[in-house]
Amino acid sequence: MTFTSEEVQSARSIVHATVPPTPQYAWPLLRERLGFTVWVKHENHTPAGAFKVRGGLTYFDALVRNEPGIAGVVSATRGNHGQSVGWAARRYGIPATVVVPFGNSVEKNAAMRALGVTLLEHGDEFQAAREHAIALAAERGLHMVPSYHRELVRGVMTYWLEFFENFAHGEEPDVVYIPIGLGSGFCAAAAARAFVGARSKLVGVVSAHATSFLDSFRAGHVVASPVSTQLADGMACRIAEDEALQVVLREADDIVAVTDDEVAEAMRVLFADTHNVAEGAGAAALAAAMQQRERLRGQSVGVALTGGNVDSEVFSRVLARQ
Numbered sequence: 612m613t614f615t616s617e618e619v620q621s622a623r624s625i626v627h628a629t630v631p632p633t634p635q636y637a638w639p640l641l642r643e644r645l646g647f648t649v650w651v652k653h654e655n656h657t658p659a660g661a662f663k664v665r666g667g668l669t670y671f672d673a674l675v676r677n678e679p680g681i682a683g684v685v686s687a688t689r690g691n692h693g694q695s696v697g698w699a700a701r702r703y704g705i706p707a708t709v710v711v712p713f714g715n716s717v718e719k720n721a722a723m724r725a726l727g728v729t730l731l732e733h734g735d736e737f738q739a740a741r742e743h744a745i746a747l748a749a750e751r752g753l754h755m756v757p758s759y760h761r762e763l764v765r766g767v768m769t770y771w772l773e774f775f776e777n778f779a780h781g782e783e784p785d786v787v788y789i790p791i792g793l794g795s796g797f798c799a800a801a802a803a804r805a806f807v808g809a810r811s812k813l814v815g816v817v818s819a820h821a822t823s824f825l826d827s828f829r830a831g832h833v834v835a836s837p838v839s840t841q842l843a844d845g846m847a848c849r850i851a852e853d854e855a856l857q858v859v860l861r862e863a864d865d866i867v868a869v870t871d872d873e874v875a876e877a878m879r880v881l882f883a884d885t886h887n888v889a890e891g892a893g894a895a896a897l898a899a900a901m902q903q904r905e906r907l908r909g910q911s912v913g914v915a916l917t918g919g920n921v922d923s924e925v926f927s928r929v930l931a932r933q
Contacts, residue, residue, distance in 0.1 A: 612761065612764060612798055612801070612802050612858055613802060613805060613806075614765060614768065614802055614806065618765060619765075619768070619772070619806060621669075622669050622765045622766055622768060622769050623769055623772070625668050625669050625672050625766070626665045626668050626669065626766055626769045627769070629658065629664075629668055629698070629702065630657050630658060630664060630665055630668070630769075632773045633652065633653050633654055633656045633657060633770060633773065634653050634656060635650055635651060635652040635653060635773075635774060635777060636650070636651055636653070636885070637649065637650050637651075638651060638884055638885050640883070640884035640885070641880070641884050641885070641897075644880065644884060645900065645901065645904050645907070646904065646907075646908050647904070647907050647908060647909060647910050647911065647912055648784075648910075648911045648912065649897070649900060649912050649913075649914060650774075650784055650911070650912070650913045650914070651881075651885065651887075651897070651913075651914055651916050652770065652773075652774045652913065652914070652915045652916065653887065653916050654770055654893075654915060654916060654917050654918060655887060655888065655889060655893060655916050655917075655918055655919030658698070659691070659694040659695060659698055659722075659920075660691075660694070660722075660918055660919050660920045661691040661694065661695075661845075661890075661893070661917060661918030661919070661920055662691075662767055662770055662796060662915070662917050662918065663691045663692050663694070663695040663763075663767070663795075663918075664694065664695045664698050664699075665695075665766040665767050665769050665770060666695060666760075666762070666763030666764065666765070666766035666767045666795060666799075667692075667695030667696055667698055667699035667756075667763070667766065668695075668698070668699050668702070668766050669762050669763070669765045669766030670699065670756065670760060670762040670763050670766065671699035671700065671702070671703050671705070672703075673762045674703075674705075674754065674762075675703050675705070678754065681705060681754055682706070682752060682753065683705060683706035683707065683708065683751075683753045683754070684696065684700060684705055684706070684707050684708070684753055684754045684755070684756050685707070685708040685709070685710070685744050685747050685748050685751070685753040685754070685755055685756070686707070686708075686709050686710070686744055686755065686756035686757075686758070687709070687710045687711070687737065687740040687741040687743070687744040687758070688709055688710075688711060688723075688737075688740075688758070689711065689712070689715060689716070689719070689737055689844040689845060689847060690711070690715065690716050690719030690720075690722075690723070690844065690845070690920060691719070691845060691918050691920060692758050693709040693711065693719070693723045693728065693730075694719070694722055694723055694726065694920075696709060696728070696756050697709070697722075697723050697726030697727065697728040698726060700726075700727070700728070701726055701727050706729070707727070707728050707729065708728070708729040708730075708731060708744075708747065708753065709723055709728045709729070709730055709731070709744075710731045710732070710733050710740040710741070710743050710744040710747070711723075711730060711731070711732055711733075711740055712732070712733065712734045712735055712736050712737060712739060712740045713732050713733075713734065713735055714735070715732070715844075716844065716920070716921075716922050716925075717922055717924075718920065718921075718922045718923065719920050719922075722920065731743075731747075736838055736847070736849065737838075737847055737848070737849070738849050738850065741758070758792075758793045758795075758852075759793045759794055759795055759852045759854065759855055760795075763795050764795050764798045764799045764802065765799075767795050767796060767798075767799035768799040768800075768802050768803045768806075770799070770915075771799050771800045771802070771803030771804070772803045772806065772807065774787075774803070774913065774915075775803055775804060775807040775809040775811070776807060778809070782911070783809045783810065783811050783911075783913075784811050784910075784911040784912050784913035785811065785812065785910040785911050785912065786811060786812040786813075786814055786864070786907070786910065786912055786913070787800065787811045787812070787813055787814070787912070787913035787914070787915075788814050788815075788816050788867075788895075788896035788897075788899045788900055788912070788913070788914050788915070789813060789814070789815055789816060789896060789915055790815075790816045790817075790843075790845065790846055790892045790893070790895040790896055790915065790917055791815045791816060791817050791824045791846065791848070791855075791859070791866070792845050792846050792847070792848055792892065793848055793851075793852045793855060794824070794851070794852050794854075794855025794856070794858070794859065795855070796915065796917060797813070797815050797855070797858065797859055797862075797863070798855055798858045798859075800813055800915075801813060801858055801861075801862035804862075811913065812864040813862055813863055813864055814863065814864055814865045814866070814867060814899065815828070815859055815863050815865070815866040815867070816846075816866070816867055816868075816869060816895045816896055816898070816899040817846055817848075817866060817867075817868050817869075817895075818840040818843040818846040818847070818868065818869065818870075818871070818874070818891075818892075818895070819840075819868040819869060819870045819871075819873075820838065820839040820840035820841075820843075820870070820871060821836065821837075821838040821839070821840050821843070821846055821847050821848055821849070822836045822868055823835055823836040823848050823849060823850055823851040824848065824851045824856065824859065824866060825866045825867075825868050827851040827856050827859075828856070828859060828860065828863065828866045831860065832856075833850065833851050833853050833856060834851070835849055835850045835851075836849065837849065840871055840891070841871055842871040842874050842875060842891035842925070842929075843869075843871065843874050843891035843892045843895055844890075844891060844892065845890065845891065845892025845893070845917070845918060846891075846892045846895060867899045867902065867903065869895055869898040869899050869902060871891070873898040873901070873902060874891050874894050874895055874898045875891075875929045875932075876898065876901070877889070877894035877895070877897040877898035877901060878890075878891070878894040878921075878926070878929050878930075879929060879930060879932075880897065880901070881894055881897060881916065882930065887916060887919065888919045888921060888926060889916050889918070889919055889921070890918045890919055890920050890921035891921065892917055892918060893916050893917045893918040893919055893920075893921075894916070895917075896914035896915050896916070896917070897914045897916070899914075900912050900914055
């Protein structure tokens with residue numbers, strides 16, 4: 612997936628009107644702990660607390676130009692995509708309905724409602740919520756906002772452009788770890804790497820309790836897998852998105868899986884060493900780097916802290932090692 616200079620500049624203008632560039636730091640305590648430099652890109656610092664808000668802005672900009680007078684939108688989410696829809700829908704004055712599975716994050720649900728979203732609960736996993744949202748779109752004449760789309764990737768790409776362009780006068784990381792849910796983050800990183808001409812290896816990270824993208828990467832085609840993660844809801848993908856998988860197959864140096872226990876430890880490390888709160892998926896990239904620390908000695912590593920929207924009760928249990 613590639614983007615023209617005009618598409619890139621347009622995405623920057625749309626996103627940066629709402630979301631300023633987020634910081635990235637090579638934290639000294641992480642270097643001391645792991646034995647190599649770790650650059651952390653802090654997408655937990657966006658107004659929505661996660662990277663997905665960028666994609667929502669570019670998607671809705673295209674939507675209102677292509678479908679003027681649209682009656683409303685509907686989508687499905689485990690949280691951060693829903694906040695992205697809420698932010699963009701409010702900005703463009705479009706009614707938005709979002710379907711979440713039962714048992715979804717209490718605080719992510721509250722954040723979506725605060726953005727004016729009509730929140731519906733359906734099913735016990737994302738796929739069931741997604742199918743219900745598709746049915747609602749057909750029934751009510753609403754536009755279904757997908758979780759993966761070229762326009763979403765175009766917006767998300769802006770944070771990876773910020774990341775790689777930071778090294779314009781220096782050496783970029785040897786390897787960058789990127790969490791994979793439905794794939795927009797990884798595809799955006801690959802597009803930005805190509806646009807900037809960076810040479811960092813890209814390694815995708817999945818939950819060991821939701822391995823569709825890993826299984827599909829190994830098989831070369833989409834393979835469904837069960838989801839049982841209790842912590843990394845942003846990576847709770849049962850069926851890999853085929854279009855995203857094709858990008859992963861071409862661009863990923865590898866895919867690694869991290870357990871909920873490894874994710875929890877990475878959340879604790881990020882809090883101790885950087886005083887940043889990370890949700891499960893947001894800590895997965897660092898969890899992968901920690902898992903592979905021996906082979907990374909002497910290298911420079913980049914990780915995306917993709918979001919910090921974790922429920923207070925969940926985070927308190929993680930910190931208490933419960």
